[in-house]
Amino acid sequence: MSDNVNDKEQQKQMEEIFICDDIWLEVFALFSPLELGHTMALISDRFDALVDLHFKHKKWSLGSLQILRAIDGNGAIVKQSSGEQLPIPQGPIPGKVIGFEKIEIRYIDRSVIEFLQSIRRLFTSTGTTVDIGTSADQSHSWEIIWQKIWPNLRSVDFRGLFPVFPADDNTDASSRQAMAKWLLTPREDGLPKMLHCDFYSPRGGMEEAFVNASESANFIIRPRPSLNVFRPCKLKNKSTGERLTFQQMDGDKWLLVRCPIERDEDKWAKWEKEAIERKWSRQWNCIFINFNDSDIGDGMGDANVDGPSEPNK
Structure with missing residues (x-):
């Protein structure tokens, strides 16, 4: 008899405990939509309204x-x-x-x-x-x-070697030539293209192609870490008003950058940082x-x- 009285008292105490809506909405995040709609919403009118609010704002x-x-x-x-x-x-x-x-x-x-x-x-x-x-x-x-x-x-995260020049994307061109063609094709928004690839010297004719170029192209290449010894370079093309640099940025991270000689340093610093920190294997x-x-x-x-x-x- 006393056990039944205690049970009723505990139930009454539980009913008197009020948990605010914000707490319940945080708890709802732990449930699947199916559990919320078919279980929680059926408990009471209040829970039904809270579940509706959760779905409305989620x-x-x-x-x-x-x-x-x-x-x-x-x-x-x-x-x-x-x-x-x-x-x-x-x-x-x-x-x-x-x-x-x-x-x-x-x-x-x-x-x-x-x-x-x-x-x-x-x-x-x-x-x-x-x-x-x-x-x-x-x-x-x-x-x-x-x-x-x-x-x-x-x-592009290219699962292959460094692009090869001259650039070409015809049907008989190699994938490395097609990658070079993509690099040299400017985007309408003017943002530099970014490439992540394997890198072995020599640099696939890129330096010669850059010196002889008559049209501009902006890009940043981040090579994968390699046992090869990378050789820095710094070239200018006065015809296009560009420079081509290959330099060590942070630890084993190197960047090859083609950009205007006179550039917006803040913007390019941001883009170079993005290339270094980018999660190339992202799945989302x-x-x-x-x-x-x-x-x-x-x-x-x-x-x-x-x-x-x-x-x-």
Whole structure:
């Protein structure tokens, strides 16, 4: 009998303890959306209102998505990490969506391009890593990549040796020549391109190409740490008003920089610091492109269709 009385007293005391809304909203962050909606919201009217408030103010990530060809072969679908498959979203995404973990593109058509355009603000808000896994023999796929994606990249983590000059991105050019071509192609916003690559002397003809250049190009190259002994250099090209320097910046970190002779030191110091501190292997906000010629759908017959703009990494 006394035990029952104690239990009732404890329950009454618990009911009298008031936990403010702000504390509950912090606790809700530990629960999944499913748990909140199907468990916590059902406890009471107060909790139902608090769960609604939590969802209203919470910022969301798209998580990990795969874009695939639909099972019936018509159009594209989105596969979530949970395994659920949904049609390609149409229209703008909610303002509470602030990023994504990974989007793997294994099929592309006009609806996929429009979806990427609808989320392009996510590319510039925190930066985007683009990883290209398409095979080298998929010519139509690479035509789309070269024309619609390649020019918009600001930085590249190149899993190969230093670029080779003369720069060339024709079909018979090497990947190192194509990388040199990308470096020399200026961005519309004027920001310097950044490259992370293996580095062995000699420097692939870059110094000779720089001295003989008639057009300007701004870029920063950070070589991976190497057992090779790096040789500093400092050159000027009066025709383009530029300088090319290769120097040790911090410990084993070196930078090769092509920039104006008269430059905004504050801006370039910021960009050089960014190149040194950049997490080149970052996984958040990653787009993985891995489609082949057989995975190209309607509206992509002409590679000159308007593509998604401005992934900046």
